[in-house]
Amino acid sequence: AQTVTQSQPExxxxxxxxxxxSCTYDTSESDYYLFWYKQPPSRQMILVIRQEAYKQQNATxxxxxxxxxxxxxxxxxxxxxxxLGDAAMYFCALTTTSGTYKYIFGxxxxxxxxx
Amino acid sequence: EAGVVQSPRYKIIEKKQxxxxxxxPISGHNxxxxxxxxxxxxxxxxxxxxxxxxxxxxxxPKDRFSAERLxxxxxxxxxxxxxxxDSAVYLCASSIRPSSYEQYFGxxxxxxxx
Numbered sequence: 001a002q003t004v005t006q007s008q009p010e011x012x013x014x015x016x017x018x019x020x021x022s023c024t025y026d027t028s029e030s031d032y033y034l035f036w037y038k039q040p041p042s043r044q045m046i047l048v049i050r051q052e053a054y055k056q057q058n059a060t061x062x063x064x065x066x067x068x069x070x071x072x073x074x075x076x077x078x079x080x081x082x083x084l085g086d087a088a089m090y091f092c093a094l095t096t097t098s099g100t101y102k103y104i105f106g107x108x109x110x111x112x113x114x115x
Numbered sequence: 116e117a118g119v120v121q122s123p124r125y126k127i128i129e130k131k132q133x134x135x136x137x138x139x140p141i142s143g144h145n146x147x148x149x150x151x152x153x154x155x156x157x158x159x160x161x162x163x164x165x166x167x168x169x170x171x172x173x174x175x176p177k178d179r180f181s182a183e184r185l186x187x188x189x190x191x192x193x194x195x196x197x198x199x200x201d202s203a204v205y206l207c208a209s210s211i212r213p214s215s216y217e218q219y220f221g222x223x224x225x226x227x228x229x
Binding site: 004033035037042043044045046047050091093095097101102103105106107108 | 118146148155156157158159160163171204206208213214216217218219220221222223225
């Protein structure tokens, strides 16, 4: 069975600073995808970044980057130059490529951005 | 491009009443997902459709929940009768195909059962 664990229920960061959100996962599959989704108070989930397990290079999207440690089964999200609009719930998610296409989500981390 | 549309956004009902949620996926997206998100939790898959076929409904409580996607486009999720524990946000998502892995979510329907 696949699991995703986010051990930080809430994080705070000063505007313009950098914050890292943690995620660990477990799967017996060798090929899978990992995602970070953002869910602002309006509730619409938005894809922030994704990482293919077979790629060694860490994914980056503008101010968002990941630190993917496959052996440790760790997948953290770094937000640089934090902005007020980054305040949201962040969910880490895993899906395998074996055919079930089922997303497993973590419990989320609430990010507060302080002005 | 229009996103995933869901209605209603909010619904308050008394227990034992029926309720239905509607979802219209992004045009051209063959795969449609219904999730339930309890307070303080991540979404949990209820059912996945490939076109009009339900290919994964293993987490759908079939005694009271039903879903349909008759023409392979929009979908309806129904609960009858609703219970207090059904209070949650019901999210719809779509993707071009399951192997695209990237899902696009709607704004959700917040259900409160009193």
